[in-house]
Amino acid sequence: MHIAPLSPHDPVELGGYELLGRIGHGGMGQVYLGESPGGEPAAVKVIKPSVVDSETRQRFAQEVEILKTIWGARIAALLDADAEADPPWLATEYIEGLDLSRHVARHGPLPSLLVASLGATLAEALAIVHKQDLVHRDLKPANVLLGPNGPKIIDFGLAVFAESSVSLTAPNTVVGTPSCMPPEQARGDRPLTPAVDVYALGAVVLFAASGHLPYQAANIHVLFHQVTDPDTAPDLSGAPDELVPLLTAMLAHEAEDRPALSEVVQQCRAVIEAQGFKVAQARRRLTTHTAAPSHTLDSLLPTVVAPPLPTTPVDLPDAETATTAVLPATAPEPVPPLVDPPAPPSVSPVVRPPADPASPEPVMAADGSQASRPTPSRPARGGSVQRRHSTQARITAQRLREVYAAHSAF
Template identity: 35%
Template sequence: MEPLRPEDPTAIGGYPLLARIGAGGMGQVYLGLTGAGRHIALKVIREDFDGPQALARFRREVATVERVRSRFAAAMIGAGLEAPPYWLATEYVPGPTLRQTVAEHGPLPPATCMRLLAALAHGLLEIHRQGVQHRDLKPGNVILAPDGPRLIDFGIARGEGQTQITQTGAWNGTPGYVAPEVVREQQPLPASDVFSLAGTIAYAATGRPPFGGGRIEAIIHRTLGGEIDLDGADPRVAELVELCARKDPAERVTPERLLETLRDEAGDGLASDPEYRRRVTGLPPLPASVADAVTAGLVPPDRTTVGGPASGGLLGGRRGPLVAAAAAGVAVVVLGGAFAVRALTGGDGGTGGTGTGTVAATPSASGASGNPAGGGGTPGPGAGGASGDAGSPGAGAGAGAAGGPPPDELLLKQPTDDYQQMSFSENDHQCIPALRPEDSNLQRQMQVSAPRTPHSGDTVDLSVRYKWETPPDYYVAAEVRVPRGAQIGNAVSGAARSKPHLLTGSEWVELTYPTDFEWAGSGGAYPLIEGTWTIVWLHVHANGDAYYIGCDGFTVA
């Protein structure tokens, strides 16, 4: 972190600023604070980039961030796009970039490299399934958060249906990590991200740029015709990196295949790796308030007066509306980083920002609008009041939730035909038919987690949380449905429900099926069988009334 400078604003979009945390090709990234005391990263376009193409690129960036859901990226909080200065706010989680930790502590050991490869392959798989390519994966765009890595800086990412902004004769990416087909044809593919993954892991394993240093032209020449530098790397790591670094994109290994190959070698995951934990723990605490930032020398004492959300502090603006997205809810972090090949320098392309966060595994298809109304601030407790299906309260998610824990037995308040027929589609990664959630505003910050690759075993872990703030006394329950068409015994209904569980802050509620569904009032938990299972998440009021809030699913192989 760096102190604020005289030219920096006191607040952006009503969020007070605590420090500078990075700079990218188009703007500055600040550490900010919400009214609830949560840290966020705010990216602001530089005034001299206020041109039609720069603004179009930034709008596309915001749309991409809002579009993607992944546990390997941070969630969008808000954006201001009506008038300069244009800004984007995302969750912030402190942690070094991969580039920083390798530069400071040296290459990662082989086992850690394998786990990092598995985690990043999983992240690419999730964003590719949502129709988005990252297009600038490199060590500087991988944040090592305590609970796992995050992909950051989707500034040049492009989703399906989005217009490409790159001018003729230019290409997006970072030399040494950009794929050959991007340089030759200016046409990135999902497999292009896999090539960038190869360079990223090669750097993690050796501590050296994957295609050497020097002039950009020399790096590109080696990328097109040379071999990736794996000298001294562990043979197994080198083997997998080479599969990712094939010149022909059709010959590269897919993220799905990587995950299958690494299923045993990745073990319990990167967050439990001893070397990884050593590198990401013990970070200095962040200032919890403007006063703390003043004490730490990050904010000048004479610049502590910050206007509220209506005034926007020194910027004098209001919180701008969010850009509409193809999918409702959370999305990927966008901090710092390069925006075009012409902004390339040494290393892996700039320092970028250093903010990240934990987000959902997949979309929670509920039929909620992807265009949040109003400002880009954080929804407060009970925010919303979206109209629901028949029987939905429509009075905000916090309504009726006070007064202690609800009974174990639930009374479903939306027993419609659509609710009964709803099931998760493995092909579309959404639940069909779509339902309106109890509170659309609150649902936009909902995060769910379930296996994203075909699962095997006798149990499966499921989880849910609200990524930013949870209304008080908010209880949730899950209903797990067997695959459609499954032949089950008379002792079970095919839809087992958990008991209600309290959501606290942004903590996850974690359940295990069938263990947490084997109780007298569950409806009967059926053993895991082959097929696509559906998870329906419910908000349970104090009187036991349960309302639909989201849907997810998983496949058993």
């Protein structure tokens, strides 16, 4: 995730969170990377002072209340908020990683195995949201963060309670992302049902698999016409054949024709298992493929220089030599590869007779041939070399303690 430096006009602290940089911004607000007094990183969202009025405060307060009710492993958790502050702010869990839109732009579409894993993970997360009588209403690739522990859904600013006709938007006003919204949402229908999130998830899965959304147009009016026209089918080009039936169902024009989220999970599982993997294996491969730690916080915080180690050798009584211990430099943390490692070659099964400790262990292959397996070398009985090293270490340690005690001021 790209972190821009703070501008001279940005606050340096909000609600006890020290602000370290800019994560992103929109028409209504700015999102900062913050850190709590105890060192907990957070995404701190602030409403711009220029747009703060009674309606935006009410909408912001609704977002805070919705985030308080949402729970789940795949939802960015609310940490703290103050909708009455000036300016209003909220802090959510910080997830270090690219969003799906930027990841596909940099690395291209995901393989079908990983797309199916992503679809199953997000469908399960949305099902938990729906159990809490909420609909997200603005699911899109930019609202799916690919963190080091797997994908998570963010930005519930447009979420509403399911089966509710109450809305803060004016009549005939459409709020959301047109390229990912279903026809009923684009028409401004009320009330909206969980089927809107099924459609949006289909758009996200299609984007992950092909690099494009169901409808694309340079003109917003043309785009709305494509979305609401029942005779204009979504563009599924580039999607793997095994995912086309599921995508077709999820992007159905009529809400009642779309599958339930539980069915989406099962169809994604079928795609995964057809390729010889378990769902948990596919999930781990998805995380390995998409998450690469960038240590953003370490680069933003001031560097603390440790005091140098003493270099003067200590004179040990009756010791032949005195050495100075130097700690090895810490090696950089390896970054997980973006591709799966090759599978190990298959090995013929072997039948092993009872081992005879006096002779090399024979191995019988499947074709009946035998070969002697070399017996690994073993240390001499009694471990005399290791005992000698251990004894010398204890003597040296004891002498160090005696020298320290003789020169200590207390």
